[in-house]
Amino acid sequence: MPKLSVFNHVSLDGYFVDQNGSMMWAKGGLQDPEWNEFVAQNAGGEGTLVFGRVTYELMNSYWPTPLAKQHDHALAERMNQLPKVVFSRTLNQASWNNTQLLKGDPAAEIRKMKKEPGRDMVILGSGRIVAQLAQEGLIDEYQLVVNAVILGKGRTLFDSVTDRLTLKLTKSRAFRNGNVFLCYEPAA
Numbered sequence: 719m720p721k722l723s724v725f726n727h728v729s730l731d732g733y734f735v736d737q738n739g740s741m742m743w744a745k746g747g748l749q750d751p752e753w754n755e756f757v758a759q760n761a762g763g764e765g766t767l768v769f770g771r772v773t774y775e776l777m778n779s780y781w782p783t784p785l786a787k788q789h790d791h792a793l794a795e796r797m798n799q800l801p802k803v804v805f806s807r808t809l810n811q812a813s814w815n816n817t818q819l820l821k822g823d824p825a826a827e828i829r830k831m832k833k834e835p836g837r838d839m840v841i842l843g844s845g846r847i848v849a850q851l852a853q854e855g856l857i858d859e860y861q862l863v864v865n866a867v868i869l870g871k872g873r874t875l876f877d878s879v880t881d882r883l884t885l886k887l888t889k890s891r892a893f894r895n896g897n898v899f900l901c902y903e904p905a906a
Contacts, residue, residue: 866896
């Protein structure tokens, strides 16, 4: 049975996007070769990437481009080759290589996907999808990177979650650039 994980950055004050809806702040900070290696080894894992429309369009506007291949060839290759799922009611097609467009209810679709044999899945960005699936108890692992930045305003990853979700820490790792990787699973 495939497992569903989330991998996202959050600011020290708990925001996953700034007041303009951007996640570019997560790219800043001190240069850290250890962090860069961690990102390269863990980006997307070997599973299926899961996106909402906004994050899908952002990723699709960069990773298939020559600029991405020039700046980070190995990661661009991985992002372009991995299977992808995008949830959207407004897109008519998904043009990025290996992408399946799903127009149905994300929770119902993920429940179905988790019952079928297949790859593990990881949600990148896609805060509204994360919140909806978290509320439904469908996320098996939360991988969060706390960045050493305070944004002041923005949107949290769990804005629409209304019920308490209790988690247990399973891994953590601090990096020289100030980022801290935290991995949680739902508490029993």
